[in-house]
Amino acid sequence: MxxxxxxxxxxxxxxxxxxxxxxxxxxxxxxxxKEKETEIITPQISQQPMQQVAPQQEIATAPAASNNADTAANSAADTSGKTINAPMVGTFYKSPSPEEGAYVQVGDAVSNDTTVCILEAMKLFNEIQAEVTGEIVEILVEDGQMVEYGQPLFKVK
Structure with missing residues (x-):
């Protein structure tokens, strides 16, 4: 041939x-x-709140009563202040670019529509609003860190 x-x-x-x-x-x-053609399916990211599962996992995996007491004490401490939680999975960025300053710092006042950070998911950069009013007390994650849905990002009082 x-x-x-x-x-x-x-x-x-x-x-x-x-x-x-x-x-x-x-x-x-x-x-x-001839090889079969494969269809590529890309997941759609929704920013709607979903039921949080993490607390149930903590309770289910706590092996001793002393740990349950510690968890209850930590929960009581957390409820005294508010937190700004991640509305989605992504990479946390405290500023719009490496050359610019952070959106917020400890001691800054925030309102419902204040942008506090960016979460990157699948090359999409999503500005995250505080959705609470108060003062930033603590930043709980590092710049460039991966965060999970519902993970606390900031403590606000």
Whole structure:
């Protein structure tokens, strides 16, 4: 078989519903196989609040009563102040670019519509608003850190 004949066989296979062609000619064997096309599905990210599962996991994995008491004490301490939680999974950035300053720092006052950080997910940069009014008491994550849905980012009083 020459190159032109092989090329014609490839075109025939491509245009037909056949998935494989096997030909033996003068001691030469030609096997042509068409691979299945794969469909790429990209997930859609929703910023709607979802039911938080993490606290149930903490309770289920706590092995001793003393840990339950510690968890209850920490929960009571956390409820005295408000937190700004991650509305989605992504990478936390405290500023719009490395050259610019942080959106907020400890001691800054925030209101419902104050942008406090950016979360990057799948190359999309989402500005996150405080959605609470108060003063930033603590920044709980580092710049460039991956965060989970519902993870506290800032403490606000």
């Amino acid at each position: 020459n190159f032109k004949e092989i090329k014609e066989l490839i075109e025939i296979l491509d245009q037909s519903s056949l998935t494989e062609i096997n030909i033996e000619d003068k001691g030469n064997v030609v096997n042509l196989k």
